[in-house]
Amino acid sequence: MEPQNKQIKVSSQQKAEEPISSACERCPLAVQRFGIDLEKWDYIVALAGNPNTGKSTLFNALTGLRQHTGNWPGKTVARAEGGFGYQDKKYKIVDLPGTYSLLSASVDEEIARDFILFGKPDCTLVVVDSTCLERNLNLVLQVMEITDKVVVVANLMDEARRRGIEVNYRRLGENLGVPVIPAAAAKGEGISEILKAIHDMVMGTTHTTPHRIASEGPLKEAVDELTDMIEKTYPGIPNARWIAMRLLDGDQKVRETLANGDLAQLTQGQVKTRESVDLDV
Ligand SMILES: Nc1nc2c(ncn2[C@@H]2O[C@H](COP(=O)(O)OP(=O)(O)OP(=O)(O)O)[C@@H](O)[C@H]2O)c(=O)[nH]1
Numbered sequence: 001m002e003p004q005n006k007q008i009k010v011s012s013q014q015k016a017e018e019p020i021s022s023a024c025e026r027c028p029l030a031v032q033r034f035g036i037d038l039e040k041w042d043y044i045v046a047l048a049g050n051p052n053t054g055k056s057t058l059f060n061a062l063t064g065l066r067q068h069t070g071n072w073p074g075k076t077v078a079r080a081e082g083g084f085g086y087q088d089k090k091y092k093i094v095d096l097p098g099t100y101s102l103l104s105a106s107v108d109e110e111i112a113r114d115f116i117l118f119g120k121p122d123c124t125l126v127v128v129d130s131t132c133l134e135r136n137l138n139l140v141l142q143v144m145e146i147t148d149k150v151v152v153v154a155n156l157m158d159e160a161r162r163r164g165i166e167v168n169y170r171r172l173g174e175n176l177g178v179p180v181i182p183a184a185a186a187k188g189e190g191i192s193e194i195l196k197a198i199h200d201m202v203m204g205t206t207h208t209t210p211h212r213i214a215s216e217g218p219l220k221e222a223v224d225e226l227t228d229m230i231e232k233t234y235p236g237i238p239n240a241r242w243i244a245m246r247l248l249d250g251d252q253k254v255r256e257t258l259a260n261g262d263l264a265q266l267t268q269g270q271v272k273t274r275e276s277v278d279l280d281v
């Protein structure tokens with residue numbers, strides 16, 4: 001099938017030779033590092049969320065049979081990716097491992113974190129359980145520190161309703177600064193609203209203002225200063241602000257990977273595995 005968006009096409013030679021440019025907002029190189037074949041897709045959507053919140057149910061509802069399972073490059077963790085079409089655009093969606101956080105305490109967390117950080121998806125859906133929002137919002141806040149292209153799917157709303165839990169989804173969206181879409185994926189409720197929210201996000205018609213810590217005061221000054229240093233040391237590195245915050249938080253692993261060049265390497269677009277997934281949407 002012919003790719004619709006010529007901008008995201010890149011030849012294998014370019015991949016090997018071109019360094020990542022910070023000006024290249026939607027550069028596909030980092031995504032290909034994760035073995036995602038971008039050439040047939042206009043946009044990439046990441047599907048994140050706590051375990052057991054209905055991510056795979058939503059993934060199935062969006063993709064139907066247009067899906068493929070394999071492993072994450074170099075890992076034994078399963079990965080499902082699939083495709084769907086909406087308003088003449090083609091989307092690839094990647095079901096990330098279920099995690100409570102992105103602090104890389106486990107391989108699953110590391111995969112989810114690295115994909116959102118360096119895969120630069122055009123939209124990240126964070127699926128939350130409407131019956132226990134408080135626990136789930138931890139991950140939402142962490143994802144919003146990395147990207148502003150976030151749509152929260154408040155799933156299991158049928159279960160919340162059944163238990164008499166009232167959720168003010170609109171207020172939640174206002175407080176978070178990103179769209180919140182109520183859904184019951186298992187019943188097909190909210191799917192068309194989710195599709196529209198993804199579409200609006202990738203087309204740039206949704207303007208988000210993610211709630212972030214360190215948006216003022218001395219902490220902001222420290223984060224800004226460190227972000228600047230990281231960007232100067234590793235020109236073009238994405239999400240330098242997030243890395244600065246992890247360093248200030250004393251994250252030993254981020255510190256080590258930055259020092260030994262691993263984080264920088266992730267951004268070089270080196271292709272470890274390249275799969276050719278031919279999903280017909
Ligand atoms: N009542 C109700 N059940 C749901 C809904 N969405 C998913 N489920 C059920 O919740 C369970 C978990 O769904 P999954 O889609 O496997 O959740 P997941 O987030 O992919 O789980 P992990 O991959 O293990 O992290 C399944 O039994 C689903 O049928 C929903 O909207 N309402």
Ligand SMILES: [Mg+2]
Pocket residue numbers: 055056057
């Ligand atoms: Mg799942």
